[in-house]
Amino acid sequence: MPAAISFEPLTPTAFLRRAAQVFGDRLGVIDADARFTYAQFLERNLKFAGALERLRVAPGDRVALLAGNSHVMLAGHYAVPFAGAVLVALNIRATAADIAYILDHAGCSVLIYDQQYEDTAVKAAEQANGAVRLIRAGGKRDELEPLIAAAEPHCVPVSDERGLLAINYTSGTTARPKGVMYHHRGAYLQALAMALHLQLTSDSVYLWTLPMFHCNGWCFSWGVTAAGAVHLCLPKLEPALIWRHIRESAVTHFCAAPTVLTMTIWDPEAAKGRPPRAVHIGTGGAPPTPTLLERLAELGMDITHLYGLTETFGPAVICDWRSEWRSLPLAQQARLKSRQGVGNVISTEVRVVDEGGKDVPADATTLGEIAIRGNNVMLGYYRDEEATRKAAPDGWFRTGDLGVMHPDGYVELRDRAKDIIISGGENISSVEVEQALASHPAVAECAVVAAPDEKWGEVPVAFVTLKPDASATGGELLEHVRAQLAPFKAPKRVLFGPLPKTATGKVQKGVLRAQLKQNG
């Protein structure tokens, strides 16, 4: 019997073929006035692949895409692999210089860009050493649509499920961005895991708040399709717009960093009543605070805490929830939910290891580095064997995140290795101090970073954003922290104002540290 009868290479584009067959005449993708049924979206992406072939994109070639959460970016997640090529989704907030570096490093022959990022795209192509064919998408001088319209459907079958599907560049703050290599198999399995854990069904409406260029939208770009749910594109991260969609488009799911959630749930629009359908949120990047959880409960929203990195296809780890925890006091629920959790259903076990690579005791106290391996780990860094070797010295990928293992097997992050504050020889977890600060009713969000200090080496300094109409002095906040933590952990200063953030809503602690150094 030929192997084919019992073997089909795993590829996440298969979910679109199935959705087109099962839910062919149903809306699959909504992006303002652009609406595609799943059958249309498949047909279109096969022709998109044909257009790429006519642009001489060969199997294995890299195709860059610079766009927000649009139907074009989503299409790239199918059309580029259909062409046998490798998707390089670019951060819309990256500079032209960063993009030029990536275009050269990945060796992209084509850059498709949303017309609103034309300046950046054109500059990046000019600055790049290699020749890059620019394709404008959207607007009056749209070049992509005519190419798709003129093309024939095209598809290069996936021959190796561990072959290259996408390269996602990390947003290196100090070093050059690194190209994280995604394989078809990993994306397929991770997409299934996301659909299963967030209970996506063909009735779900998924709002694209999380950037698609970030870990391919945590693989929801494929997972939503696997469930046959609706992709609802969101062009801008505006709370009022999010609320309009939640109310008018009956959104059931979205993913966002806690900072985006914070800005959403304290928006005046939130006060206009509960959403029409139960909303399930996936969050990651920082643990949800008790205040956040309380507010979400008021709004009839449920939240799942996820954790992962670009290197792990997004959330390889999930704070898997137990129904019996629902009867606990909210503060205790928040404590449990602030833990990053356990490997998701398709992940291999998650470990916390010491410097020698041995498991630390599961005592919720001993700090170690979180280590991951399995089908949702990258193949390695593109064209960077040294970094690849360093990232997994013993076959386990080191996340660079420090954490503890709880006795029940749940992992909790204490800090990014680089975010730990070492004061007078003592380790201070910035996350711990932030949680203490965030529990003050006036605090909307905060970040604690190390400031250089002659006596102590480093001392913690807090940056705080207060809630609208709330007020508190630095002294009041410090008093609040000292009531909870050892005195040496309390920040030496409190600075008020908005926090600088990455495109994915993560606080840029590097920027804050630089600011402190500059100002002495």
Added chain:
Amino acid sequence: MPAAISFEPLTPTAFLRRAAQVFGDRLGVIDADARFTYAQFLERNLKFAGALERLRVAPGDRVALLAGNSHVMLAGHYAVPFAGAVLVALNIRATAADIAYILDHAGCSVLIYDQQYEDTAVKAAEQANGAVRLIRAGGKRDELEPLIAAAEPHCVPVSDERGLLAINYTSGTTARPKGVMYHHRGAYLQALAMALHLQLTSDSVYLWTLPMFHCNGWCFSWGVTAAGAVHLCLPKLEPALIWRHIRESAVTHFCAAPTVLTMTIWDPEAAKGRPPRAVHIGTGGAPPTPTLLERLAELGMDITHLYGLTETFGPAVICDWRSEWRSLPLAQQARLKSRQGVGNVISTEVRVVDEGGKDVPADATTLGEIAIRGNNVMLGYYRDEEATRKAAPDGWFRTGDLGVMHPDGYVELRDRAKDIIISGGENISSVEVEQALASHPAVAECAVVAAPDEKWGEVPVAFVTLKPDASATGGELLEHVRAQLAPFKAPKRVLFGPLPKTATGKVQKGVLRAQLKQNG
């Protein structure tokens, strides 16, 4: 970077490792007074594997298990693969001669049996040519428990995910049983698909009505564990017992053939009110009738129609439901739900092909054979290359089931190739006639088979079981059928009485046909 960092062989036993980590102190398996947390169940199965090793079961060896839906049978689904061996789950209704044949054909060195099947097990071992070590499980002279208790935990890592996991023997009615070879990868993916489609969560309670020895319980033996849900073992298929569990153990899911459902929903116990939690049922083997759907709706139960064969790890096909269909009249919903459907989320496309292997038109009329390939198709028949070749002449597994393709891509079975009735040169679908009969309010269940006929070659004959307290004459039923179908499709005779069934609740049409031949 070593491949291990981004590659882990897929095996369904991984779900138990995860469940033991995440839901370790939660009940995972309930079998009357025997209760195991997931941590206990993992530990126990690792020791069970150690016991097998001490019995000299080597990697690749076949281990037979004869038990009903008990914790021992479920344990076999983990312990046998942990030992690196291959599970041969036996039908508890098989004869000693059948089992002896299977023991020899599979070359089983060990047969573990539930003590209530001791007669059959002992006879089978005596009749087998090869030496078989018998291990009694349960009762006062339990041999398995002391072996497990004395063993050390043991696990042979899976080196090849397409390696042999289980051999499931078909219940051949005319020919010898064939050994369907399951691979780890297929069982893993199929388990995820079942969990996703039936929306199993860690809050679910799964009642084991479907025999575990049937396609490894459609892979729910692993899928329920993947979700972290509770396995609730059901020793006997008694309606009153099913209802007791539904009410007292807050069952949320079970799977059953329509005949089992029929007997359950017309049981007096059903009249005692709706179940405490919404119950989601997976059914297969025959399409649910409108009467059945109506009754289930009254009882607050939802049903998903599944279709598959032993060769496809159970349900490779699902009648994926669309919310918009819920507003249709119930009869129309039943029509839609009676279709077998589309490939499940991990299946490759399902086809209906003519004798030359070409797709028939998607016109809901042209009859063809249903053909399947992909990751949830068997490796082949054990030690039967000829049958394997015949089953997939061109890389597509031929199911032996005849059906049509609807314009919307949904497949509908018309008949088993062998169940089609050829009368005067015309094909009569027994399923079509059965559906017409079943729509009569007095009919509980029915089967239509071919009787030899000198003039027509074959003629349809109906076997009918009426609902309790209902009455109808053969003439009334035939009138009811003739109002719906072409006259030549109406049965020539109607015989009343209970229907003979297989262990999985399928009507044994072969027995009915033999009965007709015998009685002239």
